[in-house]
Amino acid sequence: MRRDTKDLATPGPEAFLRLTDVGVTYTSARGSLQAIDNLTLDIEDGQFVAVLGPSGCGKTTMLRLISGLLRPTKGQITLRGRPVTGPSPEVGIVFQNPTLMPWRTVRKNIMMPIRALKLPESEYRGWCDELLSISGLSDFADAYPHELSGGMQQRVGICRGLIHDPKLLLMDEPFAALDAMTRERMGAELQKLWLNTGKSVFFITHSIQEAIFLADRIVVLSDRPARVVEIIDVNLPRPRVPRTQSLPEFGRLSAHLRAHFIGDEHDNHDSTGERAST
Numbered sequence: 373m374r375r376d377t378k379d380l381a382t383p384g385p386e387a388f389l390r391l392t393d394v395g396v397t398y399t400s401a402r403g404s405l406q407a408i409d410n411l412t413l414d415i416e417d418g419q420f421v422a423v424l425g426p427s428g429c430g431k432t433t434m435l436r437l438i439s440g441l442l443r444p445t446k447g448q449i450t451l452r453g454r455p456v457t458g459p460s461p462e463v464g465i466v467f468q469n470p471t472l473m474p475w476r477t478v479r480k481n482i483m484m485p486i487r488a489l490k491l492p493e494s495e496y497r498g499w500c501d502e503l504l505s506i507s508g509l510s511d512f513a514d515a516y517p518h519e520l521s522g523g524m525q526q527r528v529g530i531c532r533g534l535i536h537d538p539k540l541l542l543m544d545e546p547f548a549a550l551d552a553m554t555r556e557r558m559g560a561e562l563q564k565l566w567l568n569t570g571k572s573v574f575f576i577t578h579s580i581q582e583a584i585f586l587a588d589r590i591v592v593l594s595d596r597p598a599r600v601v602e603i604i605d606v607n608l609p610r611p612r613v614p615r616t617q618s619l620p621e622f623g624r625l626s627a628h629l630r631a632h633f634i635g636d637e638h639d640n641h642d643s644t645g646e647r648a649s650t
Contacts, residue, residue, distance in 0.1 A: 387450070388417035388572055389438065389540060394447035395597075396433055407433045409597035411447070415589075417539075420566055420573045422583035425593030426633065431576045434598065435542050438574060439463050451540065461489055464538035466546045470529030472517040479504070479513045482531045489536055496535060503531040506568050507561060523554040527561060534569060543575045547582070556614075559585055563611060580629045584622055585612055592632055601632065 396408040407430040415421050425431050436442040437449055440458040449456040451463070464485075472481045479500060486496045504510045507527045517525055526546060533541055546562075547555045559582055566573055566586075577583050583590050584606055592602040606625065608616055616622060 387414035388419070388452060389413075389415040389574070390448075390450045391434075391437070392448050392450075394437065394444045394449060396430070396437065396442070397445045406597040408437075408444075409599055411599055413591065413600055413603075415572060415574065418570050418572055420575065420586060420588045421591060422575045422577055422587035422589070423591045423593065424577065424580065424583055424629065424633075425598060426595050427578070429593050429596050430598035431593060432544055434593075435465075435544050435574065435576060438540075439465055439542055461536055462539045464533035464536065464541045466529050466533040466541065466543045468545045468548050470517075470525045470532075472525055472528055474517050477514050477516060478509060478520070478528050481517070481528055482535050485532060485536045491536065499537065500531075500535060503534055503565075506565055507531055521554075522550055523558050526550065526558060530562065530565065534565070534571065538571070540572045540574065543573060545576050545578065548578070555579075555582070560613075562586065567611060580626055580633075581617065583629070584608070584625050585616065590625075590629070592629070604629070 391411055391413045394408060394411045395406070398405045398407060411434070423431055423434065433442065437444055438451075438456065440456050440460055440463065443457075451460065473484070476484070482500055482503065483493060483496065486493050501510070501513075504513055507530065509524065509527055509531070512520060512524065517528070520528070530543075530546065533543075547558050550558060563586060575583075575586060587606050590604045590606060591600060592604070593599065594601045604625065608619065608621060
């Protein structure tokens with residue numbers, strides 16, 4: 373189901389996360405660069421939202437704004453009704469690379485945000501054990517990063533992003549560096565974690581297939597400066613499994629999204645929709 377972008381300009385009364393007329397302009401000695409322009413978006417509590425857009429359009433800038441690591445040039449961002457003015461413990465972040473500390477065990481890597489936020493470790497050990505179990509890492513709690521596969525390291529990174537029990541999890545192409553088979557397995561693992569925790573997820577990806585498989589809604593961005601071109605509701609049953617990708621609705625959504633980035637003339641070239649851009 374497509375949502376007209378005109379509807380986005382009139383935010384609803386209660387949004388978990390709200391971006392209102394947000395703009396970002398970078399200024400340097402070479403001049404000004406407008407990265408985001410008049411971007412308005414609402415995200416509901418517990419929703420999994422995927423963001424697709426051309427390379428360099430401002431997706432990561434958008435994530436940095438929501439995390440509080442970057443202030444908008446104009447507009448406002450609110451989380452649970454409160455303005456986002458800086459980093460918050462209500463937000464967890466998972467990056468493209470897990471950046472684990474090689475001298476720390478899996479458990480100690482996951483617990484790092486608890487120490488950084490000066491929270492009582494004893495109150496989070498049980499949650500750490502639960503995350504290890506959900507992500508299939510219980511047998512590797514005392515292992516070191518070099519003893520893990522790339523997919524397992526990324527699972528540790530996801531658990532680390534969830535350990536302090538944030539309301540919102542931001543994910544910046546977390547599976548981009550993984551091979552195709554591991555990437556699919558990680559998508560299934562992430563869906564399981566999301567279904568078990570009920571967190572809101574803001575997920576940046578270049579993969580159309582990944583976005584459809586994981587998301588409740590897909591936000592399509594324009595070329596820079598980024599604007600919302602379309603929001604698509606993904607009405608596929610949960611939990612999604614490999615055969616979900618063979619459903620007619622999955623194929624229809626894939627073709628529709630590819631047309632945004634590749635064009636209909638390339639449909640016979642690439643039927644997977646694996647990447648929205650290069």
